[in-house]
Amino acid sequence: xxxxxxxxxxxxxxxxxxxxxxxxxxxxxxxxxxxxxxxxxxxxxxxxxxxxxxxxxxxxxxxxxxxxxxxxxxxxxxxxxxxxxxxxxxxxxxxxxxxxxxxxxxxxxxxxxxxxxxxxxxxxxxxxxxxxxxxxxxxxxxxxxxxxxxxxxxxxxxxxxxxxxxxxxxxxxxxxxxxxxxxxxxxxxxxxxxxxxxxxxxxxxxxxxxxxxxxxxxxxxxxxxxxxxxxxxxx
Ligand SMILES: [Zn+2]
Numbered sequence: 563x564x565x566x567x568x569x570x571x572x573x574x575x576x577x578x579x580x581x582x583x584x585x586x587x588x589x590x591x592x593x594x595x596x597x598x599x600x601x602x603x604x605x606x607x608x609x610x611x612x613x614x615x616x617x618x619x620x621x622x623x624x625x626x627x628x629x630x631x632x633x634x635x636x637x638x639x640x641x642x643x644x645x646x647x648x649x650x651x652x653x654x655x656x657x658x659x660x661x662x663x664x665x666x667x668x669x670x671x672x673x674x675x676x677x678x679x680x681x682x683x684x685x686x687x688x689x690x691x692x693x694x695x696x697x698x699x700x701x702x703x704x705x706x707x708x709x710x711x712x713x714x715x716x717x718x719x720x721x722x723x724x725x726x727x728x729x730x731x732x733x734x735x736x737x738x739x740x741x742x743x744x745x746x747x748x749x750x751x752x753x754x755x756x757x758x759x760x761x762x763x764x765x766x767x768x769x770x771x772x773x774x775x776x777x778x779x780x781x782x783x784x785x786x787x788x789x790x791x792x793x794x795x796x797x
Contacts, residue, residue, distance in 0.1 A: 567591050567607030573617040588617065620652025620683075624713075625742075625796055628654075628685070630676060632661025639673070640680040647682040654683060658690040659717040665690035667705030674710045686712040688742065691730045697721045700730060707737050715742035715796065720778055722748060727782065731791035740792035745778035 568590040575598065576583050587602040588595055623646060629637035639656075646654050656673060658664035664673065670687045677685035689706035693699040695716035703714060714734050720743070721727040734741050754770025756762045762769035779795055786793040 567604045569602060569604045569607065569609040570617060571602075571609060571611045571613075573612035573615050575617050577619050579619070618650060621650050622653040622655075623651050624655040624794075626654040626656055627659065628656045628673070629660060631672065638680070639676040639685065640682075643677070643680070643682040643685060652683045653686065655686045655688050655713060657717045658688050658715060659695060659719075663690050663693075663695050664688075665693050665695070665701035665706075667702055667709045670706045670709035670711050686710075688713045688715050688717075690714065691716045691721060691734075691741065692726065695719050697723060697726060700726075700733060703730075703733050703737065707739065711739070713740045713742050713794075716744065718744050718797070720744050720746045720748065724781060724785065728785050728789060731785055731789040731793075735789050735791035738792075740794050741782075741786075742794045742796045743778075743782050744797055745775050745782060745795055747774045747778050750774035750777065 570588040570590070572585060573588065574583070574585050575588065586598055586600055589597040589602055589604060626642060626646070627637060628639050628642040630639050642656075643654065646652075656664075660669075662669070664670060664687065670689055673685065673687045687706070687710055689703065689711035690701045691703075691714045693701050697716065697719065701714075706714075714730070721730060731741055751770050751774040753768050754762075754774070756765070756767045756769060758769025758771040782793055782795065785791070
């Protein structure tokens with residue numbers, strides 16, 4: 563927390579929540595905004611001219627990969643949350659496709675503890691829908707919620723079996739949490755490496771029809787209607 567007064571001058575302030583969009587000055591004291599207005603001054607402290615710049619509330623990225631545990635060579639809670647803070651993000655939702663997959667209460671607790679120790683922004687864990695994100699057995703949804711998970715997702719993998727997806731959504735719905743879905747019918751996608759169409763034919767590449775995604779989006783919307791579960795189609 564900043565212990566000195568900070569004056570941000572001439573910034574464009576944007577906050578849709580309070581219908582704010584105008585150029586003004588901001589005084590921050592001990593990390594808290596204490597005044598917004600025109601031609602403000604502070605007796606001592608730091609003044610920064612932000613003419614041409616935009617000041618926003620902290621942004622939230624609801625789909626990030628902090629890779630911890632298992633792939634710390636790619637990213638860690640520390641590096642990922644520092645990058646988030648640098649980009650203006652004050653909250654992130656960390657996906658469950660770590661190694662091992664985040665599919666238990668203790669795995670969620672590990673992330674919460676890492677975030678408390680190393681995180682630079684708020685970290686909201688996303689737990690897996692199914693054990694190991696393999697699509698075959700329900701993960702420990704209740705335990706993960708109790709430890710701080712806010713949503714559930716098998717990240718880049720679809721729950722192939724519609725009956726299992728229904729079970730998952732039925733269960734998650736009871737806790738009021740959303741399911742974040744990856745919509746891809748593996749059979750239809752096959753070995754496609756490019757969008758199926760004239761170009762894939764001309765290039766001799768195996769195509770991936772748009773229907774591979776569309777049938778799964780349609781299925782999950784229908785299952786959301788059936789179960790009443792909140793659904794976010796992420797990719
Ligand atoms: Zn992802």
